[in-house]
Amino acid sequence: MWAIINLPNKFKNTGELWLKRCKIQERTPSLKDTIEELRSYIQRTEENIKNSKALATQLKENIPSNQRCSNNFHNPQAKNSEEDCWKLHPEKRPKNSKKTVKALLAVNTSANLSSFILDSGATTLMVNHLKYFQDITMKTETIKLADGSVIEALGTRTIRLESKNIILTFKNFLYIPKLATNLISMAAFIKTNHSIHRLNKDQFIVLDHHKQEIVGGTLSSGNFVLDYNHPKAFASTSVPKNIVSLHQAAGHPSIEYFRKMFPNKQIPQFNCLTCNTCKKKKNPFLGKFPQAVQKLEFLHMDLCGPISPPLESGARFIFKIMDGFSHFSWIFFLMNKSETPNILKTTS
Template sequence: EYELDDCILHEVGELPELIPKTEDSTTVSADKEKRRKEQLKRRRKCKRLLIERIHDSQLEYVQDKQSPKEIWTTLKNVFERKSVASRMHLQRQILSMRFDGGRLTDHFLRFDKLVREFRGTGAVMDDIDAVCHLLLTLGSAFATVVTSIETMAEENLSMEFVKCRLLDEETKQKGLGVDSLTAGNEAAAFSGMKMQKKIRCFSCKKEGHKSVDCTEKKKKKPQYYQKQHGAKANVAGTSERNSVCFVGVSGGEPQKVQRRVKWFLDSGASDHLAREKELFVELHKLSKPIEIAVAKDGEFIVAEHAGTVKMFSVVGGRSVECIVQDVLFVPQLRYNLFSVVRIEKAGMRVVFDDGKALIYRGDEIVVCGARRDKLYELDFRPFDCEKSLLSCGRVQSDSVLWHRRFGHLNERSLTDLARNDMVSGLTLTVDKGVDQTIVCQSCIEGKQTRKPFTPRGGKHSSRVLELIHSDVCGPISPHGLDGNRFFVTFIDDWSHFTVVFLMRSKDEVLGCFEQYEALATAKFQTKVSRLRCDNGGEYTGRRFKQFCRTKGIQIEFTVPYTPEQNGTSERMNRTLVEKARTMLLDSGLDKRFWGQAVRTAAYLLNRSPTSAVVYKQTPFELWEKKKPDVSKLRVFGCETFVHVPKELRKKLD
């Protein structure tokens, strides 16, 4: 594809002036002959400059053009497309662009070229949008600097500033020997040394080799230690260790620990670093020590141990137990550092807002911190294992202990075990019994269920049409004979009389209810007072609510995800579907007759006894004020003979 190079045109300088705006020929007077010749000369020069910069394969487009304006217009029409397809193509290229290695400067050139072409089509992309698209093209190797840029205010962001920050990060990673730019390694593997002559072993203190290759170290280390601890230490020395694990959210007051330990959030650290040995609940020596580069060029510190740190964070007056695995023990540090990279790899996120740093696990805040002298200090309290265990032993009763030993067995079963001597070794005695006031936090969280909805003790409605229950059932497959896929029920709470309407879609509910309300009010000369239904869109729509307001009907919506509150309609729909399915199976009719089966089921239920009516009457009798006549009932789907009127019959029919 040919592209006119704007840079070359600006170097020529005269080209914009050489292209005339009009091509109209005018009669030139004798005193303007010199000016005419200069104009012709400029046109020839312009045409020559344009032809020189057109590729040989593209000269066919302008071969028959005489003036430079015609050449320029033809090139713009052919190559400067401003269609929607061109915009979509360029935008798709920008969104799919990824930095897969190499130099960042080359990546910036390719990105700027696409943005310039995209803007050339007439599309609008401001500087902030361009910065966001550029950051999206970067891989995980730049996750730290991208996170820091995301927290900055928009007025401080510019494309030049972002490029400088990214180039600084590239230079920093190359200086530390990180191969993440080309290999895609997510973690920073600090080497700190590039030249073999500067390598110094920290086992024998000699130069020229590393500790892992040190022969003196291998002589001193026992063979059994290498077998037992080698694999675990090697894992701890790589960048693929498990990062952070938060467990045990406990309510109530924070742990009674007065001393605070300073942990600072660090976006540049690839691992969690701790300087205090007493913070670790488990600590082991690494078979391959890790060199950690510091801010000063050419200097590094060494971590020879790693382990697990257990702490408590205080969030909103409650304590959250935090277990942080694979923390490097570095006593030379001035402060303990909490790695943002490790937090993100653990599936959590860090939010900086108004001088605060919040660490989220899903939608829950597990650690919070505040800005202190341009650094974010996290609110952590150390965990004393020995004191905590002693405290738990004093407070915890025998019943709670055995409750936990038996996998959180209920108190009644524990009492039965002790009273009936069903097992041996149980230290609970019958006279001591089990503490019935035990409140187990784990049981509350793991076994909690919603209390059952108790049946109401009597009829709440005192008259017909005081309360109407309604619900929609469907879609039902296959379609009915008339293309129906749904049915809606209206149940009078006082008589339990049920009316069914078949529908093709849910938006017909309003029309069905209008018909039901008109027939019912005309029959009983009384109005519908309340309508109980779920939160479906067919009931919460504006037109449905407006109709109910006009008729003075109060709508009682159920609580979301609580179908038990509309149990009358839910149970009726289930009964109708079960009876219809059974009748279809018994009759052998096609499933397309489900609509007729449902209406027949409602007809029969209105003439059947129900526990909802306490007067030993059927819903039909309460609704119609007379006993139903069932002498004409026939089995659903049975064969019948249809009488044809004589007006429609022929002589021999």
């Protein structure tokens, strides 16, 4: 444990993910397993450098030389406007910051534009096409690439992808049209108690905290490429009526158990009005009574009983009212609890 905590900075992220995975699997990390994990990380990094192209490098190669700007000169054929040209206005170039979102992994030549890759270096989730969004909130955010250059994200929103078992919902996905492939932060799975298991040389699966498989994928040149169905099937956010009826007939189970009851059905995330109503609770009482500053500002009431044996008058309940400021008290003896409303009316 001491060796993992004191790893060099370049292995900090790998060490944290390794500790998290051991905690999920309920085992103590041994020195041998830790060394193997670091060796595997170094091997993946070397494969990525050898078989991949950095995002910024690919973007640069896609810009024809006759469309590039030079220092203090804006090329009229460039895609950006003269007003936004960094060569003319260097002050507009985004500055590198510790808070800048990072996309560490280089893009593998075998991955296409629609691939989704689990990236251990990405700090957030990123896609390159609007087709993955049901709707989008437009905002600008700076993304730092592996070579230190930056690009801009144009929006953020929730997307849904269908795996062979369930529908995956990801929040706060960034829309980056210039991204060469789609990236999913591996830490997003690890931090939510998911674990990644390798099945064989070329395949892996992601398990939830119940050890249920939620998505699988292939290992290609050191990259974890997810298997999923095209998201166009989820352009509509409505839930089929037969799913709602089935949920009601099953006794309103939670989404988790509902999917286990019917594993062959694709059950999306939906809200049940009856379930939401039944889960509502009253606000709790304050931890202490407020302090009164004048008479009759607060009244403390207490109804006790039934008393056994009853009083000589036959009263079986005691109703006490105390003023929160003067502590003056009224005590009433009642035959039945139903007499309480009449007492309140007469004393008011």
